[in-house]
Amino acid sequence: MSGVRRSHPSLPAIELEPSVVRQQYRDWGYADTNGFQASEWARRGINLLLALVAVIVTLPIMLCVAVLVWLTSRGPILYTQVRIGLDRRAPATGTQNHRREQDLGGQPFTIYKFRTMRVDAEQGSGPVWAQQRDPRVTAVGGLLRQYRLDELPQLVNVLKGEMNIVGPRPERPTIFAELREHIAEYPLRQKAKPGITGLAQINHHYDRSLEDVRTKVHYDLEYIRRQSVTEDLRIMLKTVPVILLRRGGW
Template identity: 45%
Template structure:
């Protein structure tokens, strides 16, 4: 999926798909915030930094983020993020501030940090709906590898061969790895899913996208929400 024409068609599909999705789910954007607020204190939306498309890799440059040093605010250092950082949106499913003490850690099937409403949202993937706005903004696509946190990306690039290649396409709301493997709860899960992501990066097409979208809906309507 390298041609300019295909990229234009894919972007058009993303915009149309996101707008249709937001229209069909508009009632959920009214109901879910109320349920979240009734269930636990805290914001309705959860915003988190993720790493997106590495446009500069093609130009043989690196994407850097300036980060303040802890000891001297005036000094700055550069950290290779391997892609463009963006703010990813979700409906909040965990208790507010659940990661302030622990920092980024692996999710688990029975995560005690998840609220009652959050369990339902995760089981149905409804918590991902706000990412339709990420798609409209151009941060994400309907189909592509799932975006990861900066700290995880840095670790995976160093430890897993060819991991950085998955950053040469936009991250997606769903993807080939998601519909074949589900969520990842360990380093081994990430390694197993990478082969599907790389196959999509190297051989993906608009037909592939339509097939993945169709399979995603089939899995959701058949109670297989772990994607």
Template identity: 40%
Template sequence: MIRVFKHYVPYAVLLLGLVDAVLLIASAELGWVIRAHQIGMLIEPTSSRLPQLLSFAFALQIALVAVGAYGVASFLSLRFAAARLAVAILLGVSFLSILFFLVPPLALWRSNLAYATLIAGILLVVVRALLGRTLGSETFKRRIIVLGAGHRAARIGGLAALPGSNVVVAGYVAMGEANPVITDAVPRDRIPNLAAHVVDNGASEVVLALEERRNALPLKDLLRVKTTGVMVSEISSFLERETGRIDLNSVNPSWLIFSDGFASGRMLSSAFKRAFDVVASLLLLFLTLPVILLTAAAIKLESKGPAFYRQRRVGLYNQGFDIIKLRSMRQDAEVAGKAVWAEKDDPRITRVGRFIRMVRIDELPQTWTVLKGEMSFVGPRPERPQFVEQLEQQIPYYAERHMVKPGITGWAQINYPYGASIEDARHKLEYDLYYAKNYSPFLDLLILLQTLRVVLWPSGAR
């Protein structure tokens, strides 16, 4: 993987993205040239229309990211990839229509745009048909040696076996565990030179997965491996990079303290984030006000009670605040105000409520909370005080998620299906900690774009 603004991007995804960018620019140019030949127009140098070509490529590539066209499934299924490409092209062309209306100098003729779009669709599908399996194969995966033969080592093996994994386990080295789980691990005392063993297996990384590190770190071995140019990683750092979350089963306080991240010197990023929140919330409130009012009327028609409701949540530094949402449940959903976890096919949800939850319309009034500065567009979802008190007692590091401003959407929301249990909260916390540790405007932009994928293909909305 390569780290882009503190976020890890697989090499295969980066390569496919670069190929797509070249193809999209080439498609726009071909569309222009074909139409120019048809009408007998003199073809000027490509540089004279570069802004139009780049705007076409930019719009479609942003749409590809937004619909999840670079996800694991795109490398494994051509049918899945083609479906996402079709939606991305539709969204990209819609965005271009708005862009061309607002900035006429960037506009392509409708005939140019039609040719370019058709060519782009064909080329993108062909590239995935030719390269999809190759990019998802072992050719672009890193070979690793795992030091350890216990449950932690087995977890790495399970991760490597998943479809779309970025690593291949070249071998395990048993480090004297009392109860080894990996039966085919090579005992350390049978390897004369660990560094040579790593090189001979073609590994580019060694992952330390010991069950007990106290007085057991093979420092001389690790130093020798490191000086050969092979990367040495601790299991918590490895899992963070490969899964996009902080693994609570392997992490410890010292790793959180001494690893990079949680940077305090990000005043410029915070100022940019707040400026974006203000401008975007004002614009969104203006554009969605008719939708909010129509939905409120539908709620009132279906069930008794107010169309909007306030709910107390825990925000930055454990400060309480109220969020405003469109009511999606019956008015008597919670007796005496007692907090209750939502369930699958929750009977308390109304018919209108089920629809607005599925397409996230019920979240729109929270834009006002963003404008006030109590929330951001991107951040961990704020929980209710009753749940926070319970979760802080049962899940380690849960209080740390309140060190960043809560958001309407977040890294956990686009990576983990909706859940309402202690175990679900634990998994979502792993993603929230990753976001807090690796925050950057780039990650915020990625989350905002990918939120569209969640809206288009909702998973478990309750």
């Protein structure tokens, strides 16, 4: 479920708010305990099982969506884009910091979605924030976004191990680079594998401003602090009414 329905325009220079990040966020993902590893294996197994079941159950829906996209607008059925994924690196120190200055912030991967915009939709306007009645979005695309059906192909990303069902939403490299210049905590989202839905998505609407991004970052970091199999299942269950009632969807 995409929490970001936009590509970023150039962001205005603003004063960074005081960091709310504690060391527990920075250290997440580097513990080498048996308990941590067992939990990660359990979560990976659950994600694989649920994604496989979801693909089988939603396959008829995905086929119908594919036909609708193909019949109603020119262009490919699927939309692919490079996004920034999990950052498995330990915190850099000393001379490592200089070497990492140009790092993307995480492992790049290709995300899959049903296409909801017209071909070359950003060619004239460039990247813009999300908006209602977006002229770039097709009629069918608008319906898919309301019910988050355009995100279904990301189940393949889950099966490939690039995403989880629950986690922070991944961003494209150029937007990620810009956001981390304005929100000090933003790169810490990459300490969890990106997801289709997340704590931010069930509590907040699509991004329409930098403040929306800040709010979602705080939700994402809170998720990282308390992530577990139980927390993932809770967020999955809470995602259902968000989709059915179209909360935050356009």
